[in-house]
Amino acid sequence: MSDTSVGGSDGLVAALREQQQALTERWMKLVFGDQEVEHSDQLTYRQLADHLPAIFDEICIVLESHNVRNQEGAIERNARQHGQWRWKQGYRIDELVRELDLFRQVLLLAIGEYAGAHPGFSRADEERARLMTDEVVSFVTLASIREAVGERDRKIDEYTGMLERANYELTLRQKLISDLYETRMQITRRVAHDLRNFLNVFSTALQLASRSPTKRDTALGLANRQVADMATLVDEMVEYSKVLGDDSLLTVEPFDPVGLFDELMQACRVSTEAKGLKLVGHLDPSLGPVTSNRLKVKQVALNLLSNAIKYTSSGEILFSIAAAPGERWKLLVADTGVGIGTADQERVFEEFERAASADIPGAGLGLAIVKELSRTLKGELRFESTKGRGSMFEVTFPLVLEPKTAGDATE
Template identity: 65%
Template sequence: MTDSHVPPLSAFAAQLRSQQVELTERWMKAVFHDAELTESDRLTNEQLADHIPNILDEICSVLENQDLDHAENAIGRNARLHGKLRWKQGYRIDELVRELDLFRQMLTGAIVEFSEARPSFTRRHEERARHFIDEAVSFVTLTSIREVVSERDRKIDDYTGRLERANHELTLKQRLVGDLYESRMQITRSVVHDLRSFLNVFSMALQLMSRAPSRLETALALANRQAADMKTLVDELVEYSVVLGDSSPLVLERFALRELFDELVISCEPAIEAKGLRLQTAFDGALNEVVSNRLKLKQVALNLLTNAAKYTKAGQIELTMLAAQDEHWCLRVSDTGVGIGASDRERVFREFERATDDDIPGAGLGLAIVKELCRALEGEIRFDSQEGEGTIFEITFPMRLQAAGT
């Protein structure tokens, strides 16, 4: 088919395709020399060209078909990619609009050149070509701007989300600092109160020794008891501080639960029987080896047993280990002690919470220590208690504790 039989706009589109490289370079030169486009100076030729050659090719299709709808999807896809890349390259919206306007001007100049070389390309053809080019470039500009705005909004949403999370974390940390401050003040008040009480009674014992030598044995017994109670208080404080301050990775080992069970019985039975209580024990023969931290498990059990003995004046303490479902096992410690009232159930694991009976030594940290240790050992604590009848604590542990990060 000869040129005379090719529709004028199709002939112009063919000319644009044949000059695609030249036209792209002409446009890039205009961009580089434009004083308003500062970001383009940092880009290579390849980065600057981006999807412009593809967009130019799709505009040629528009001219050939004299219909933007025919190539709208392809143009829109390339325009979005162009806008996204310009956003990443640091372009402002006005810079994006300016460089696409230079693209429009370059194509308009190509229309003039073609019409001057082709007398058959009439003014009507020029207007039609200008119309489709303006329509296509406007569509490219609008689509690119929308993509830039979308990227900006996503970034803003991301920053907003980070800011909200940071504010939430800050609020939690401020609350934690407040709780720590209150806890520290509570520690101070509790320890000062207990030490003052111990020292007052100790001072009374010393005065009794000096004023009534005949009652020396009574005074010594009173002083020894106060010293022992003071030691119990200090030991609990030290143990709790060690538990809270232990940031080292959890050391796991494989060991037989039966051995730990027997060790607990040997350790606790004399002190429990010394109070006139009975120690009942039961071990599930289905239990074998576990993977956990043996010392921390022992610490949990000892605190529960010690706590049970403190608050039980008559009856028995029971220690039980039994298998549970889903690869877990259960540690149970029960007593026939004073029990826990319904109003006190929410505060039993808090620091310095204990019975109001002044005869019970310690800082009230036993269950707080158990709670912190169970957090590390992934133990699930449950308890049931009836005031005046006793308490049952059950903690379910995994048979194989996983190391952090696995």
């Protein structure tokens, strides 16, 4: 180390600054040759030295000022950045500690060499320089470790979050598979049950016709009713399968509720009159054109109306289309039918669930279809019902339904 006329700490600092490159190379040689710092072999000289010049400069400033506290902020920033880089470069904590300890050894050796070459540099000056250097390097080590541990913990939290999300999605998929399996079994049981009933009744009709030719008309009527019930079952299952399988983008268009109202009233008038029921219609004159998917809205209304007619033996069916608060409109169907008991109200919108007796034809899919279509149309579905007094179903839709984009469909 070259001689200098500057005495005390100032002379030491000047010498250290002059020898910075040589000291850095000495440290890097020690690190590359140390078996405890395995990951150093994967770094270039530039990557290894990264923040060392800044840390070296902070140590020199501390030795000049004899004050660590004034430089703590700058030292900590450089140390944290050093710890962050080392973590990203694959260092273990023990390797980070080891390379900084080697840096300490290089600096302390340089201080000892300077003291040996300069008799005017007192033992007290040397001891003070050693203690301050040791304090700064210890501070750098601690801050670097904290940052590396923080990076590790953040990465662990990130991986933990990913695992939790993956586990949650897996749980949902398992539940979906279980639900699909149960639905499949329900379909099998339901179809098998109805087919068995169909065959039994059809067999009874054939036996009646063969044993008593005079009752042939009665037998044919019985068979025809059973065929009609089976057709209803099949139609409901086909409609529900189409609703669930429709993954196309939802198209919307403006349409006049007046035309839809007249069409639905006309479609249901024959079936209500056939059962001796009164069909009452109400259309709000203040409701103008709405924007939605007209076909799906019609499906919702038809299913609610068909359901009301099916479960009402006397009285009336009310069908209403009206404006609703908050830029919305509503579709309402009420009846004076059998109603739904409190115990059954939680499950009536599920597939193959029926709150009425088994002698009424159907697969129990009508309200499930309404629920699915209402969700697709951003509708809010609610109902009120009392056993033996009838039911009221209401779906509130937005006046303008925003169509889905291709990006929304992939979410």
